[in-house]
Amino acid sequence: MHYRRPGLDRLSHALLALCCLLFLLPVWLAFTASTHTLGALYSQTASLWFGEAGWDNYRHLLSGSVGGLGTDVLTLLINSTLMALGIAIGKIAISVLAAYAIVFFRFPFRRLCFWLIFITLMLPVEVRILPTFEVVADLGLLDSYAGLILPLIASATATFLLRQFYLTIPPEMVEAARIDGAGPWRFLRDILLPLSKTNLAALFVIMFLYGWNQYLWPLLITNDADYLTIVVGLKRLLTSADGLVPWQNVTATAILAMLPPIVVILLMQRYFVKGLVDNEK
Amino acid sequence: MSAPFQRHRLTPWILMAPQLGIVLVFFFWPALQAIEQAFYVEDAFGLSREFAGLANFKAVLSDATYYQALGTTLVFSLAVAFGAMSIALLLAVMADRVIRGARIYRTLLVWPYAVAPAVAGVLWLFLFDPTLGLISGLLGDVGIDWDHKLNGAQALALVIMASVWKQMSYNFVFFLAALQALPKSLLEAAAIDRAGPWRRFWTITFPLLSPTAFFLLVMNSVYAFFETFGTIDTVTSGGPGGATTTLVYKVYQDGFVGQDMGSSAAQSVLLMALVGGLTWFQFRYVERKVQY
Numbered sequence: 268m269h270y271r272r273p274g275l276d277r278l279s280h281a282l283l284a285l286c287c288l289l290f291l292l293p294v295w296l297a298f299t300a301s302t303h304t305l306g307a308l309y310s311q312t313a314s315l316w317f318g319e320a321g322w323d324n325y326r327h328l329l330s331g332s333v334g335g336l337g338t339d340v341l342t343l344l345i346n347s348t349l350m351a352l353g354i355a356i357g358k359i360a361i362s363v364l365a366a367y368a369i370v371f372f373r374f375p376f377r378r379l380c381f382w383l384i385f386i387t388l389m390l391p392v393e394v395r396i397l398p399t400f401e402v403v404a405d406l407g408l409l410d411s412y413a414g415l416i417l418p419l420i421a422s423a424t425a426t427f428l429l430r431q432f433y434l435t436i437p438p439e440m441v442e443a444a445r446i447d448g449a450g451p452w453r454f455l456r457d458i459l460l461p462l463s464k465t466n467l468a469a470l471f472v473i474m475f476l477y478g479w480n481q482y483l484w485p486l487l488i489t490n491d492a493d494y495l496t497i498v499v500g501l502k503r504l505l506t507s508a509d510g511l512v513p514w515q516n517v518t519a520t521a522i523l524a525m526l527p528p529i530v531v532i533l534l535m536q537r538y539f540v541k542g543l544v545d546n547e548k
Numbered sequence: 549m550s551a552p553f554q555r556h557r558l559t560p561w562i563l564m565a566p567q568l569g570i571v572l573v574f575f576f577w578p579a580l581q582a583i584e585q586a587f588y589v590e591d592a593f594g595l596s597r598e599f600a601g602l603a604n605f606k607a608v609l610s611d612a613t614y615y616q617a618l619g620t621t622l623v624f625s626l627a628v629a630f631g632a633m634s635i636a637l638l639l640a641v642m643a644d645r646v647i648r649g650a651r652i653y654r655t656l657l658v659w660p661y662a663v664a665p666a667v668a669g670v671l672w673l674f675l676f677d678p679t680l681g682l683i684s685g686l687l688g689d690v691g692i693d694w695d696h697k698l699n700g701a702q703a704l705a706l707v708i709m710a711s712v713w714k715q716m717s718y719n720f721v722f723f724l725a726a727l728q729a730l731p732k733s734l735l736e737a738a739a740i741d742r743a744g745p746w747r748r749f750w751t752i753t754f755p756l757l758s759p760t761a762f763f764l765l766v767m768n769s770v771y772a773f774f775e776t777f778g779t780i781d782t783v784t785s786g787g788p789g790g791a792t793t794t795l796v797y798k799v800y801q802d803g804f805v806g807q808d809m810g811s812s813a814a815q816s817v818l819l820m821a822l823v824g825g826l827t828w829f830q831f832r833y834v835e836r837k838v839q840y
Contacts, residue, residue, distance in 0.1 A: 279642035293671035312685040361566040368563035398578035418574040480664035482778030528662035
């Protein structure tokens with residue numbers, strides 16, 4: 268490629284590296300702050316290097332009841348994990364079934380069903396806060412895992428994406444399976460699901476992050492600390508103290524809150540990028 | 549495709565049932581209730597209610613704080629979309645230039661997407677903490693007093709920065725993918741015709757990227773509208789003096805904190821109309837795949 272310019276390439280590398288560092292800075296500072304004692308933190312501006320209290324801070328948060336939370340952070344991590352897994356798996360499961368019905372069957376109101384699901388894109392939790400809360404309260408699902416998970420597992424995006432993929436399956440394949448005596452359930456289990464493995468992995472990453480990072484919904488329906496998620500717990504920690512913000516606890520909890528989703532995104536980056544970019548099509 | 553499993557009449561309904569059930573119970577039922585509620589006024593104890601026609605809408609639309617929230621939402625959305633997209637485009641163009649390492653840079657820049665908006669808010673709150681924040685300290689050294697708890701403009705700026713930081717990675721992934729899919733022959737032809745990198749970018753790359761940019765503009769607006777609730781709630785709780793109260797935050801505040809059901813429902817209905825318009829707009833675009 269003769270039109271390359273080495274000088275410009277070096278500049279690009281330098282700027283990219285600088286930006287990567289800048290993007291890391293907020294996390295780095297939170298990480299170092301989480302290893303200081305409260306006293307050490309407030310004796311200077313935020314330190315760029317580690318303090319001595321790291322193990323103690325994290326052990327204290329994970330094992331004992333934390334003031335302002337009413338529970339330990341380990342419980343919050345478990346709740347967040349259950350909620351994120353429940354939402355990711357639930358969304359994928361019901362979307363697989365719905366997309367399968369829409370593509371491979373003909374039944375009355377098929378188009379209406381598709382549109383009903385598609386329209387939910389216009390109704391995010393944020394625009395129907397109170398009535399959804401009332402429905403969940405009437406069903407007795409406040410402060411429960413079902414209440415955290417169920418209202419969030421409908422997914423127009425997943426249904427739409429899977430539908431697009433199913434439409435690319437050649438009809439001959441279905442015909443061959445049918446001639447060999449496979450019924451609809453057998454076809455779904457033995458042929459369609461193995462074929463859609465990559466798509467499912469991509470959806471899983473996106474939906475796991477979606478579930479883990481939920482804020483408004485768990486904030487509304489959990490009062491009981493036993494069902495609090497870590498992202499919501501963060502705000503409670505932040506506002507619990509009357510005087511100084513306990514920044515060592517807040518930053519340590521923030522680090523713990525972002526660790527699992529970051530690990531997931533980095534491990535499954537290939538699927539994640541594919542899933543995101545395919546969504547557009 | 550002709551339907552392969554035509555003789556099965558019950559099976560499709562069994563397959564559809566879970567998704568339809570969830571959608572009807574948790575989406576349409578509450579949405580209809582919000583619409584109904586918007587036309588009623590409740591007494592202070594929620595014991596009785598009266599049909600009020602359009603009174604709730606009139607009250608909302610003649611409320612100065614609603615327009616303040618609308619203005620804040622517009623400024624906030626535009627700033628987040630513009631900021632996150634321009635940084636992402638710059639970085640993606642550079643990552644696309646360097647032959648080696650584009651994937652490594654993607655790894656190093658993609659992870660903020662995984663950070664919850666509320667957590668992103670906390671990270672930036674710490675950077676700008678008036679007593680021990682690093683950046684607020686540096687700003688103090690050059691004579692700028694930083695206190696987002698008192699200064700509305702600073703509070704809004706802080707929420708915008710945290711949101712841009714998180715959203716940039718999403719845009720970066722899309723821009724990089726779009727850049728790598730561009731036809732290289734066009735750029736090489738331009739280079740042979742002695743067009744420099746600057747000129748090549750603005751006359752070839754940028755116009756070819758515009759469908760992606762347009763799609764991202766819609767996605768970023770939706771993000772700024774809804775998903776930043778967590779950032780706003782942790783960083784400023786809508787204050788000071790409503791300076792960071794967006795339309796969505798106001799629905800929450802009036803309905804859940806202020807317990808004004810009718811007004812909150814009317815605001816919900818207005819928001820639904822707005823999102824409906826946005827979705828329709830996006831769908832038309834997706835349908836047609838506008839080429840510029």
